[in-house]
Amino acid sequence: MSNVSGIDKVSGQSFDYIIAGGGGCGLTLAARLSEDPSTAVLVLESGGANLNDPELLHAALFGSHFGKPQYDWAHNSVKQKHLNNRSVYFSRGKGLGGSTAINFLGYCKPPARHIDDWETLGNPGWNWEAHQEMLERIERFQPPPEDIQIRSKTDPSAWKFGRNGQLLVGIPSIQDGELKLTEAMENAGLRPAPQPYNGDPNGWFWCASTCDTETYTRSYSTTAFYLPNKDRPNLSVLTDAHVRRVLTQPGAAGNLTATGVEFGYGGDIHSVRATREVILSAGALKSPQILELSGIGRNDVLSKIGVPVKLDLPGVGENMQEHMALAMSWELKNEFP
Ligand SMILES: Cc1cc2nc3c(=O)[nH]c(=O)nc-3n(C[C@H](O)[C@H](O)[C@H](O)COP(=O)(O)OP(=O)(O)OC[C@H]3O[C@@H](n4cnc5c(N)ncnc54)[C@H](O)[C@@H]3O)c2cc1C
Missing domain, CATH: 3.50.50.60 (FAD/NAD(P)-binding domain)
Structure with missing residues (x-):
């Protein structure tokens, strides 16, 4: 069609x-x-x-x-x-x-202060809080399966994502090779991002994908x-x-x-x-x-x-x-x- x-x-x-x-x-x-x-x-x-x-x-x-x-x-x-x-x-x-x-399906969020800068520059209401609220409206976050959470020492309950929107967002899989990579980053002194999806993504973190994590199809x-x-x-x-x-x-x-x-x-x-x-x-x-x-x-x-x-x-x-x-x-x- x-x-x-x-x-x-x-x-x-x-x-x-x-x-x-x-x-x-x-x-x-x-x-x-x-x-x-x-x-x-x-x-x-x-x-x-x-x-x-x-x-x-x-x-x-x-x-x-x-x-x-x-x-x-x-x-x-x-x-x-x-x-x-x-x-x-x-x-x-x-x-x-x-x-x-x-x-490339990458779904990251910017630092809060970058968005707050829009308001500072003279756009009332264009701030991090409003930005998060709008994103949560469209997101439907699919948390990684429990075994992946345990293996990757990930706690997605701390991430701020909407659950009822139409855009599917999730972390489909984490492979052993990727776990080794995070170990290497830690050994090299690189810190994990404190709040990757809540306004402080500076550091390394698992980047979510706009993808249905059950069917591996693009959202x-x-x-x-x-x-x-x-x-x-x-x-x-x-x-x-x-x-x-x-x-x-x-x-x-x-x-x-x-x-x-x-x-x-x-x-x-x-x-x-x-x-x-x-x-x-x-x-x-x-x-x-x-x-x-x-x-x-x-x-x-x-x-x-x-x-x-x-x-x-x-x-x-x-x-x-x-x-x-x-x-x-x-x-x-x-x-x-
Ligand atoms: C290869 C690639 C990889 C990317 N990877 C990522 C990623 O991993 N994560 C991420 O967040 N972002 C990524 N992006 C960026 C993201 O997809 C774009 O920022 C976003 O889609 C922009 O939205 P838009 O509506 O401004 O433009 P678009 O989504 O590009 O939409 C513009 C539309 O207008 C149509 N159009 C153009 N001219 C006309 C005309 N004269 N008349 C009618 N229709 C017209 C086009 O055909 C197109 O459909 C990527 C982009 C590309 C190209």
């Missing part, structure tokens, strides 16, 4: 909210907004639905999606000055679930937020629908009001109206791209590529940062299973 809703129910229609991008944030917001049955929500996703796809569901296949156009936008960065002018492969998920469909925004709500009559999801630009009207004081979006589908161009909001959740790379194609961005950049400037917003499309990942692997002796 590729299209969850039909084009005829979307093209030329109007919705309260239009969400561009059905990935991690898009499907989460869609689930939350459509809780109110009087609110009509539309999600437009560029890629396919990829429902019940074993390549996505089998947790152990993480990393195998790189470069596959069905799942991955497969970007390459421009040459990076600080990496000896190398270009870097930059994977981003495509299709329902977005990057949560192909990510992601499609399984957690779309599938349980797919039959809501006020929730529409159209896949293979690529948002080209936000439609706007000039408002007061030089502002713009978003009135809908234009999108490509099946080789044609369609539009759809929003009566309340257009939400861009096409990811950190593609949300700014949609803004720029809509004439919202840096004047000099847009003029150079022939996009009429509607709002000169110099921060759009700038300062992209991404963390590097470093993995080390060793071959184990045969005595380790």
